[in-house]
Every structure is written in C-alpha cells, then in structure tokens.
Amino acid sequence: MINGEQLVPAPIRWAMVGGGRGSQIGYIHRSAALRDQVFQLVAGAFDIDPVRGRDFGVNLGVAPQRCYPDYATMFAQEAQRPDGIQAVSVATPNGTHYAICKAALEAGLHVVCEKPLCFTTAEAEELQALARRQHKVVGVTYGYAGHQLIEQAREMIAHGELGDIRIVQMQFAHGFHSAAVEADNPATRWRVDPKFAGPSYVLGDVGTHPLYLSEVMLPELKIRRLMCSRQSFVKSRAPLEDNAFTIMEYDSGAVGYVWSSAVNAGSMHGQKIRVIGSKASIEWWDERPNQMTFEVQGEPVRILERGMGYLHPAARHDDRIGGGHPEGLFEAWSNLYYRYAQAMVASDRGDNAALQALRYPGIEAGVEGVRWVENCVRSADAGAVWVDYV
Numbered sequence: 001m002i003n004g005e006q007l008v009p010a011p012i013r014w015a016m017v018g019g020g021r022g023s024q025i026g027y028i029h030r031s032a033a034l035r036d037q038v039f040q041l042v043a044g045a046f047d048i049d050p051v052r053g054r055d056f057g058v059n060l061g062v063a064p065q066r067c068y069p070d071y072a073t074m075f076a077q078e079a080q081r082p083d084g085i086q087a088v089s090v091a092t093p094n095g096t097h098y099a100i101c102k103a104a105l106e107a108g109l110h111v112v113c114e115k116p117l118c119f120t121t122a123e124a125e126e127l128q129a130l131a132r133r134q135h136k137v138v139g140v141t142y143g144y145a146g147h148q149l150i151e152q153a154r155e156m157i158a159h160g161e162l163g164d165i166r167i168v169q170m171q172f173a174h175g176f177h178s179a180a181v182e183a184d185n186p187a188t189r190w191r192v193d194p195k196f197a198g199p200s201y202v203l204g205d206v207g208t209h210p211l212y213l214s215e216v217m218l219p220e221l222k223i224r225r226l227m228c229s230r231q232s233f234v235k236s237r238a239p240l241e242d243n244a245f246t247i248m249e250y251d252s253g254a255v256g257y258v259w260s261s262a263v264n265a266g267s268m269h270g271q272k273i274r275v276i277g278s279k280a281s282i283e284w285w286d287e288r289p290n291q292m293t294f295e296v297q298g299e300p301v302r303i304l305e306r307g308m309g310y311l312h313p314a315a316r317h318d319d320r321i322g323g324g325h326p327e328g329l330f331e332a333w334s335n336l337y338y339r340y341a342q343a344m345v346a347s348d349r350g351d352n353a354a355l356q357a358l359r360y361p362g363i364e365a366g367v368e369g370v371r372w373v374e375n376c377v378r379s380a381d382a383g384a385v386w387v388d389y390v
C-alpha cells in the first residue's frame, strides 16, 4: 500500500520543460511527481513564451532565477550548480521531444517524456542507445498503465485464468474533435499539423495508449504484421488522420485490433481493452477504471473491484485507499512517478536487479509506440495493405 512513506533517500531535484499555464498535461505531471514527495520541483522552462513561463514558475514556488527562458539555458546553468537538477519531465508538443530528450540525456539527466517519444523509430532507437550509454532512466507517460487493475489483468493472464489468448480488442476513441475545433484552439491546432504532431494524429496521440496497456498485460505478444486504414473526416486535417483502424496478427496466432479516433461523436474518452482467451475474457474501460469485467464462458459475469483483497498481490501493491473509494488517472500517474523515482535511484546506484524489478513505461515503450505508428502509417499510405512489422 502506498501511504506517503518515502521510498527514495531524498526527493529528486526535478524540472519541467513545457507544461506551462493553460497546457493540458502539465498539472498532472506536477501532481503525480510531487504527491509522494519523491520529486521536488526546483527549476523549469515551462513555456514557449519566456515571460509567461517565468511568471508561471514563480507562482508554482520555483525560485525566479531558476525559471529559465528555454531548456538549453536551463540544462547549461543547472549543471553549474551543486544542487542542480537530476531529472526533467518533457511536456511540450510532439515535435520538440526528440531534441529536448537528447539534450537532457547529454546533460546527464534522467528524463520523463510525453508520448509519442519522437517521430521515427530511428530517432527513438538513438535516444534508447544514448540513455543506455548515459545510464539514465527515460520514462514515457502512458499514464493509465499505473492503474492497479492493469496489474490485475496482467497477473490473471499470466496465471492462465483466461486460457490461451486469442483476441485483443483495443480502442481509444473520443469525440472531442468531431468538428474542426483547432480553428479556435492552439492546443489542438498543433496536433493536426505534421510539423508539430509528426506522421500521425490519433494513432500516436491516443492509439498508443491502449497498445501499451496490451504490452503490459501481454508481454509475450509480438506483432507479426498489421493493416491500417486511416481517414481525415475533417478534411483540413489531411494528411493526418482523425480516425484509424488497425488490425494486427501476432506471432502466437492471436489477433488484435485498435480503433484510434478523435471523431467518435458523443464519446467522452472511450479507452477500452478487452482480452479474450479460450476460457474467459476481461474488459477494462478508463471511464470506469475501478471495475474490471471478468467473464468466464458459461458463468455469470463478475465485476472485479479495485482495492479488494481478492486481487493478485501485484495489483494490491499500489493501493492508496482500499476498495470502495475510486482511484483513477491521477493515482495511476502518481504510481508511475513513484516507480520512476525508484528507478532513477536504482540506476544511480548501479543496482540493476532493483531496476529490472520495477515495471514502468520506459524507453522501450517509447520506441515501441513510435514503431507501431510508423508501421501503421506505412500500411495506410500504401492503400491499407498488410505490412510485415519491422
């Protein structure tokens, strides 16, 4: 159970790039990192606008001289301080991730980066090699992966409770961008511009989330080939898609499917994963994250509740409040940041055993997400054809 006891010797001196005033994702990074006192926010280059970024940082309680106009200045000046930053989180638009992560790793910092990690598999693998050379942790924020019921699903599958896995059905299909909302909203505008968003919109923005959940639940599953069809229902978004269907075949003979969409009109979030085995199925939906459906063929449906004693120990490990009270996205993120902190300490100590024992979306998850998007785009742009997964 997590109860606020610190699992690191001292809070890690931490900074942010991006996540400034009005950003969508900045607050949850801070809330997650600071909740269990495993990180301490001491510096930042919070905004593309240096004046606004400084003002914002000061309001967060960061010393004015440590609110920097840009990340390069921050990395250089913090390196001169005996109490300089040890880790940085990157919460900027996609097109900046590669350069900022590279500079951070070169500056000897641990990194937590937003998804998608970068634009190409080649870039992602370069960052992976750099992180290895520098002995640094890179976390990638597939946030719901920190939810207890994801661990429960993994354990149930590993213990054979579903039988042989046949089908993985995934979706992240919301309706918030059913119309051209980007006309009035800068935070949406960059998402549909290839210069800032990369080679895809919804595949990278939302599809990679349930894909990573499947990687946690089914670590042995390897994609053999896939076929993707993508559409721009709001025409001005072309060549980027606002809807995509991807069918996958795995080495094991199982098959999978991901629906990625921002035009599922009326849907709030629509992130779901259903794993179907020869004996039973489980289903988890992020809008009802405290319940997971367990359906055994021929038996009444069971609803497994988060926080209950009948869950596997790995699922109870990160419990904060027990059953009944809900835990959701914020707790899942906090659990991830808790693990990132422990990973950073283990890495600094050279304690590989401790590092390997921690499960969190790291650089491998970042590389895999980028690889999947690249394969999907290759298939879609060749006319929705089957392509071998490379």
Ligand SMILES: NC(=O)c1ccc[n+]([C@@H]2O[C@H](COP(=O)([O-])OP(=O)(O)OC[C@H]3O[C@@H](n4cnc5c(N)ncnc54)[C@H](O)[C@@H]3O)[C@@H](O)[C@H]2O)c1
Pocket: 017, 018, 019, 020, 021, 022, 023, 024, 025, 026, 045, 046, 047, 048, 049, 070, 071, 091, 092, 093, 094, 096, 114, 115, 116, 141, 142, 143, 186, 187, 188, 205
């Ligand atoms: N993990 C998740 O669930 C999740 C959810 C939403 C967004 N995201 C990801 O988070 C990232 C940011 O998304 P957002 O919705 O918060 O974007 P946003 O447009 O709302 O905010 C971006 C922030 O970054 C700042 N910024 C931009 N360029 C900068 C630079 N070079 N240096 C410093 N600051 C800079 C902006 O001023 C702003 O404060 C994206 O990569 C997005 O895909 C992830």
